[in-house]
Amino acid sequence: MxxxxxxxxxxxxxxxxxxxxxxxxxxxxxxxxxxxxxxxxxxxxxxxxxxxxxxxxxxxxxxxxDNLNEPPPPPLPVHLVLALPRPRMLARTLEHVTALGVKNITLLHSKRVEKSYWQSPELRTEKIHHHLVLGLEQARDTQLPNVTLCKGFRPFLEEQLSELLKDRRGLVAHPGMPNACPRNIDGEVLLFVGPEGGFIPWEVEKLLEAGCEGMHLGPRILRVETAVTALLSRLF
The missing domain is CATH 2.40.240.20 (Hypothetical PUA domain-like; domain 1)
Known part of the structure; x- marks a missing residue:
C-alpha cells in the first residue's frame, strides 16, 4: 500500500x-x-x-x-478490450493494468471464453472495485478506471467498435500476425487481447476488417496477465 x-x-x-x-x-x-x-x-x-x-x-x-495538491500520474492513452480471462487471472490482470495507468477497460466475451466465467463472483461490482483500488494503491494513483462488461462479441462489433475506433488506432494482439508490436507510439489506442488460446480466426478477421491492425509479441505464448503487461510496456 x-x-x-x-x-x-x-x-x-x-x-x-x-x-x-x-x-x-x-x-x-x-x-x-x-x-x-x-x-x-x-x-x-x-x-x-x-x-x-x-x-x-x-x-x-x-x-x-495537509494540502492535497499533487496531481495523480497521467493515464495511458489506451482503451483495453480484454477477452474475459479465468477469474483468478482476471483479478491479477485488473490490478496490473490499473497500476500501469489504464483508465478504460472492456471485458469482452469471445468464442474461447468459458460461459461460466461470467458467473464468477470476481465480476461483482464490489470485487472489481476492490482490485482496481489495489492497483491504484500500488501505483500511487487516484483515478479509478471505467470497466464495462460486454457479453456478446457480435453485438460489440455491430454496436460499439466503430465508435471506439474513432480517433484511436486499433491493435489486435494475436499469435502468428505478420507484424511485431510497435514501440513508443503516439496517440490513442484501442488494444485487443484475446483469451487463453487466442481469438478464433473469424474474430480476428472481423477486427481486421473493421480497421484494426494485427500484431504479435514474438514466438512465445504468454499468459494473459503477462501479455497485457508486456504489450502496455512496449507500446507506451
Missing part, C-alpha cells in the same frame, strides 16, 4: 477516518505505524498529498490532512 486511497465519505473537513480492517491491519503489520507518522494519501478521483496519523485504534485510524 504505497498510497492510502481515501473515499470521499471518509473525509470530514481536515480529517480522514479509516474503519476497514484491511487498511488498519496493513498500517499495523506492514508499516509498523505509530501516531505522528506521515503517509502519502489521495482522494479518490482527486489529488494527493501528505497526512499525519493522529490516532490508531483496533477499529479506526484517524489522519490529519
Amino acid at each position: 504505497n498510497l492510502i486511497l481515501l473515499d470521499p465519505s471518509e473525509v470530514k473537513g481536515a480529517y480522514a477516518y479509516l474503519t476497514d480492517t484491511r487498511r488498519i491491519t496493513h498500517l499495523r503489520e506492514v508499516h509498523r505505524a505509530c501516531v505522528g507518522d506521515y503517509y502519502t494519501v489521495g482522494l479518490q478521483g482527486g489529488k494527493m498529498g501528505k497526512a499525519q496519523l493522529t490516532e490508531l485504534l483496533d477499529t479506526q485510524a484517524t489522519f490529519t490532512l
